[in-house]
């Protein structure tokens with residue numbers, strides 16, 4: 350174990366029970382909680398997808414393009430979210446959900462093994478529910494492709510959270526699903542050794558959860574002097590709900 354990393358190498362004493370029914374399974378390791386998206390966000394996202402299919406009028410080219418765009422966006426958003434929530438400034442935030450999320454992210458540096466005690470994909474529950482609900486409410490005014498984008502972001506977000514769990518599981522010598530081993534080997538998802546560097550003091554690199562474009566974001570972030578205000582602005586202006594709102598305004602205010 351690296352002397353400057355915290356807590357890795359220790360196996361959690363006992364796994365907590367999963368809270369809630371998993372409808373979208375994303376893999377499991379022996380003796381660890383199963384990973385997957387819970388019923389409510391899964392059902393909401395299926396409804397959004399069905400709505401998009403019923404509307405028709407899209408081409409496969411459009412769907413594939415939006416699917417790839419949603420990968421790039423999710424990669425960016427999860428990198429930004431992680432980098433922003435790791436900032437100590439947020440530990441004195443007056444916004445309770447932000448304070449709670451930042452505390453949780455930074456506690457993960459102190460107690461990394463506790464991620465193995467739960468269904469970690471449950472951490473994107475709110476993102477999956479709020480994104481889908483906004484999409485359903487605004488459905489009459491948005492295109493089917495916006496709905497595909499919304500569902501894809503939840504899907505990639507779930508995959509990223511599951512991979513984070515399996516990176517820690519592999520670090521603790523647990524057997525992980527073949528899918529993740531193959532993705533690690535071919536660079537399709539960040540491998541355990543990559544994520545472990547993030548868990549090594551001073552915790553100031555590799556905020557990515559998908560393989561993506563962190564090697565572009567991180568030099569830009571440093572070139573801005575690691576500006577907290579830039580992260581803060583981007584957090585509010587480019588989160589998944591804001592993106593849907595911008596698209597809604599762009600489509601309907603012409």
Ligand SMILES: [Zn+2]
Pocket residue numbers: 431435454458547552
């Ligand atoms: Zn972190």
Ligand SMILES: [Zn+2]
Pocket residue numbers: 457461464513517544548
């Ligand atoms: Zn971690």
